Amino acid sequence: MGNMTASGAGSARREPCTLRGLAIFSDFSPPELDRLEALAVPQSMGRHEMIFREGDHAAAFFIVTDGVVRTFRMLGDGRRQIVGFLFPGDFLGLALGQAYVHAAEAAAEVSLCRYAQEHLETLMREMPRLEAVLLRNASNELAAAQEQMLLLGRKRTDERIASFLLMLFRREERHGRDGRHLQLPMTREDIADYLGLTVETTSRLFTRFKNDGLIAEPRRNAIQLLDLETLGELAGLDDTL
Amino acid sequence: MGNMTASGAGSARREPCTLRGLAIFSDFSPPELDRLEALAVPQSMGRHEMIFREGDHAAAFFIVTDGVVRTFRMLGDGRRQIVGFLFPGDFLGLALGQAYVHAAEAAAEVSLCRYAQEHLETLMREMPRLEAVLLRNASNELAAAQEQMLLLGRKRTDERIASFLLMLFRREERHGRDGRHLQLPMTREDIADYLGLTVETTSRLFTRFKNDGLIAEPRRNAIQLLDLETLGELAGLDDTL
DNA sequence: CGACTCGTTGACTCTCTTCAAGGATAGTGG
């Protein structure tokens, strides 16, 4: 996993942003990838740094290349709902020339490829396939959002935690890694704000799952899934993992 | 597994599907609209008729031209989460050649334009603007889904009802109608399943809002919004309506 | 009319939150 642009945001170092190896672009030709990388500005951000705020003019969009980003919406009194965790390969901040509808923050050290909004139009003209990629991406995100609506509206607290763990499991497996060993890159509070719970409830459920032998936590935030069967039932999966 | 959408009434009447007047297509030329309408099959369905089920192969997509459609996901034990109400002009069932991720049902008498999945590809090639329309549509839906995640994860019951009423209000105003007089096209149970509540709680809140002078219900399911200010505060709006 | 469906209301229950406090861990500066 290539580039170590550990330096501050947007420094003028001409290490290009590298998109090769990201699943979304797997069927793009080398010349196309060159073009995509040429227009990108690499950027890296530290934990808790804001990438953009809700309502900001959407002057740029991003591709996450390393780390984890959280996107969220807030209510006036501080209640927060995390609407997504973004991992390498995910698009961030596609607002089609309008304002961002949520804030985005680095949940850990993050590397991004940044594109000025104008370049999006240019790229889509040059590379019609890009539009299809974006459409498919939006469509997948929408499906995930609806899954999350089911979780938030109708699942019990234990079912939410089980669903969350299995979501991470599936992501790892999809990338060819062993999903039964998870390194949680976010805090209990982040998890709570993603699942519509409180930190306390979240913590209690992790404890209960450990006592019930569903999971283990050998090191802080390193989770082992011991009983996928039961977790799956809790999460309400009717089909196979 | 089944396939065909219920026979429905639509049948072979060669009344073309009419898309003129729908906001999404406002900047399409008459020839383009002719083409779009030529490929569509009109279809109408009665209350409670299924349009498609979750997991069905996505053989077609639709544009709602009249009535209201509800889309939902369910858990094994019958818990239901409505993920969207679709009104005239809305796209339905765009699954990009895969399986539908939610079920869709007529919440009232509904008229649809039905397109075979294959035609989508054809149309997008002929009319590149269509892809942009679909992308913008998906982007808007995503923003709405995230708003709903905030509601489901973090709002109290009264805030949810207020948000819901204001959502309907804004929709009416956007269409140039007086949003303070709403005709609810769905039952209390639908509202509850959309907002992550029970019917009882929903009913109690309508009663409370009436007692508090926020709304009135002169006829069954005809709601008047009397105090937009207070409703707005409850909904957690920081900007103007 | 009688059988639905839909909406309302009351009494009770309970899941989850709130409030409070203590423990673990990591980073910082003397």
Place this chain on the structure above:
DNA sequence: CCACTATCCTTGAAGAGAGTCAACGAGTCG
């Protein structure tokens, strides 16, 4: 190197908001 502090996680006790269970009224339709 070790106190010092901030952050994160955990646990307990108490409370409340929303759910469950149950019954009834009103409108609708076959």
